[in-house]
Amino acid sequence: MEVDLLSDVKRRGLVSQISSPDILGKLLKERQTVYMGIDPTAHALHVGHLLPLMCLMHFHVRGHTVHPVIGGATGLVGDPSGRTKARDRDSLANDRIERNARKLTSSIETFFVKGIKYAQSRWENERESIRTPEILNNLEWTKDVSLLEFLRTVGVQARMNTMLGRESVRLRLSSEEGMSFTEFSYQLLQGYDFYKLFTDRGCRIQIGGSDQWGNILAGQDLISRLAGPEQEVVCITTPLFTTSSGEKFGKSAGNAVWLDESLTSPFDFYQFFTRTTDEDVPKLLRMLTLLPMEKIEATLEEHKVAPERRVAQHLLADELTDLVHGIDGVRQARAVTKALFAKDYTGIKAEDVIGALRGDPRLIFCPESELLEKPLLRLAHEHRLVPSMSAARNLVSSKGFYMNNRRVEDTAFVLQRSDLLDGRLAIIRAGKGNHLILALSDN
Secondary structure: OHHHHHHHHHHOOOOOEEOOHHHHHHHOOOOOEEEEEEOOOOOOOEHHHHHHHHHHHHHHHOOOEEEEEEOOOHHHHOOOOOOOOOOOHHHHOHHHHHHHHHHHHHHHHHHHHHHHHHHHHHOOOOOOOOOOOOOEEOHHHHOOOOHHHHHHHOHHHOOHHHHHOOHHHHHHHOOOOOOOHHHHOHHHHHHHHHHHHHHHHOEEEEEEEHHHHHHHHHHHHHHHHHHOOOOOOEEEEEOOOEOOOOOEOOEEOOEEOEOOOOOOOHHHHHHHHHOOOOOOHHHHHHHHOOOOHHHHHHHHHHHHHOHHHOHHHHHHHHHHHHHHHHHHHHHHHHHHHHHHHOOOOOOOOHHHHHHHHOOOOOEEEEOHHHHOOOEHHHHHHHOOOOOOHHHHHHHHHOOOEEEOOEEOOOOOOEOOHHHOEOOOEEEEEEOOOEEEEEEEOOO
């Protein structure tokens, strides 16, 4: 099964580099301890984290011990990898890093709790019980280490020519701003993490993004120098996560797509993946889902026959919403998709739409005295669906104002209880794509 793991992650495109492929194949004949570091530069996970997390998940669901490691210490230093400028001081503030670390820990726990359920539903032959991994913080083993102790343990083993040769260092040294000694020492701190996890927990495999290659190798080198060259440890990196156009995946107008439903709703998360291009959807299905490859290839063949149906995109959206938000999130996202884009509202559930859009400005709760007594055009204006009453009347006269996909022709129209979907919702549309969902409040 473990040999299948290596071939599977390679076939799915989850692997960019492996420091010692032969040693990895040998190690995977037994259960191993694997870790992946995540610096708390943000307070939650976003879709850019999915690729290394899914690589780690493949190890976890096959019985290996995995440790996501929060960079409570390295986050205070700031990783220079892939950056042309140093992070601002505010982003490295102690209280901010500590707060982010707490929230990120909760975000990772949630990801694995739901991800394990997702894995078990896709891999029926896997173990019935998979425990949530223990999340560590590298501040635990660095906070009490003095500068002199660190220099005498780690610094004495580092070679300047090797450190200066790292791509992240060369990039910064050639920039106008240059590089601080603090950032230069980052690779030593990350290397120390690998060494401590090797000595304390028997960890022999580290996973990271492709921009972490030099930092991970620093840990492999430190283990070799301190524990002996005969020690077998392996570095694995995942590819740079970009779209076919070369853009960083998960960025839209500068805003991340979060895995936290309080930051990105299940509906918006779902819609993000339904908009995946035909060029990107094959690799995302392989990389980010646990579907059997045969199922993926069959879906892609079906997609080629009728690309306008976007069956591959809908499968991707279903799978990743299930992975991140659970089956309830999928149901809610589908309900809102139906509410906003479908012509037939049969079977729509108010609780699903409300659950998926809670906090969204398009969802407005109204008491009965307001919802069933005020003219609908007045409600549309008060809740900013239309800029003015005259604009609302013009839409009615031009046949562009709808309630539950029925054209509104009377400017004085007032909702009746029988008009409400599932006894609670009225979906108002102005023109082609502007929606307002009015929900009868509980009191």
